[in-house]
Amino acid sequence: MHMRSLLLLASAALLIGAAPAKKKLLTPTDVVTSSPASAWKTIPADDLLVMDLANGGRVVVQLAPRFAPVHVANIRALARANYWDDASVYRVQDNYVAQLGQNESEKPWPAGVQPKPPEEYMRPTKGLAITPLGSPDAYAPNAGFADGWPVGYSPKAGWATLAHCYATVGVGRNLSPDTGTGGELYAIIGNATRHMDRNIAVVGRVIDGIEKLSSLPRGTEALGFYKDKAQYMPIAKLRLASQIAPGERPSYEYMDTGSASFAQYLHIRANRHDDFYIRPAGGVDLCNVQVPVRKKTA
């Protein structure tokens, strides 16, 4: 204990490298590192929302048009109209959400925004190739991964829903039947809030920079709203990657959840057996299997 206590997460490989006599037990990171290029899919530039905060922090969101097409179309229209240029992060509630947008302003919707989108809280399983999680789920009959996304689903009823995991991005709304429009967004910054699944439109997930939101001061008003506007974190720019010049736009790829690499990654996540772990769980929660995403270099 007088040595640095590592609480190794993915990096047991560092220590294993120092003990060459021992059989190498793969970590999730090892699987990611050794996966072939064919196991990865590039995220289209129109599916990337790039948010630059006034403090210089950048937060990148991958959109999910196959799950919430109308809300995602709204978000793209809002980005192209620079709707968020005077917006802010105005609510940060611990173990829950960071929320951003125009808050109570009456800013009119730009052209192309559908003010009353349909529900889009679920979609048909038909047309999705789902890799089952293989562990029980408390919130849906089944859980798994479709097209790179964590989902709850019912094979019997035929619905799938994007799961509210850490860093999931959804659309703020008022009481039902309002479904929100896309101008107000929240990101989960605490334990997975799966009870929100099938009750609100999920439109994506933060794939880079979630810590820029999760480390913001918590609001002290009810529900984590900031008391004074002076506490808001202004948004400098919120654009699609496709609005950024090709040489400057960031690019990312995610692991194909139908690939053999992902199957191996999932298995190891459920059975951690590297040097730090004594008793592999033999199971894993849907939200503890974060689909690997990495930056592409040009």
Added chain:
Amino acid sequence: MHMRSLLLLASAALLIGAAPAKKKLLTPTDVVTSSPASAWKTIPADDLLVMDLANGGRVVVQLAPRFAPVHVANIRALARANYWDDASVYRVQDNYVAQLGQNESEKPWPAGVQPKPPEEYMRPTKGLAITPLGSPDAYAPNAGFADGWPVGYSPKAGWATLAHCYATVGVGRNLSPDTGTGGELYAIIGNATRHMDRNIAVVGRVIDGIEKLSSLPRGTEALGFYKDKAQYMPIAKLRLASQIAPGERPSYEYMDTGSASFAQYLHIRANRHDDFYIRPAGGVDLCNVQVPVRKKTA
């Protein structure tokens, strides 16, 4: 959407109050508020660890002596010897842990500290009255609540383990068979890390002020260690409540997880049906049923 998007959590009651014609549907908060005094248990002052950060933030930890008695005895001995008076939070890893202690110092253990405690990652179910969660769990054959704590357990094998939920506090250690001593502690500040269950000693949970840790800047070195000591958050004092003068010491109570109030609270957590929710999940994750804890006023 031009109105404030509330994303109601526990406070749907506010709006329901404004709509008197409608039948009142209870929220988890309603259950807590209306519960009788008999549903609550006071936390002994020797089970409360009070950490004052150099920035004025206070973090209060409830210790779990029935689950990790030797580690908890060590922590009490360390507190009484003012072991942490020159300690710091030196690691903050996003969606994982905030870790505190002496880090790499060679500060000797004070008297009464057992330098090599037994494992204490599990304890027998015998002697525990467990309220079952009633939903499936990915990490243990069963999940539930024992003596105010979330646990995974095996009725067949007879073990119970404290679950790594948001705000859970455990003992940093090096590779097995080291079990840590109690001088280095971590708190979970992200999605529940249940794969750590049965692999490390859990000694308690933050019951007040977790946001003082979760909103700290993330460390930029591997595993979230701060790069420079200048980034450390020093600890001004880390004491047991029993070391603080009776008139100044904080006091807390938790809901008896064997009470009828807790059964009702658990049921509503699994079946959110207030105005914001359209589709109750019919199930809930162990870590999304935070045992209610509240400050006692003298």
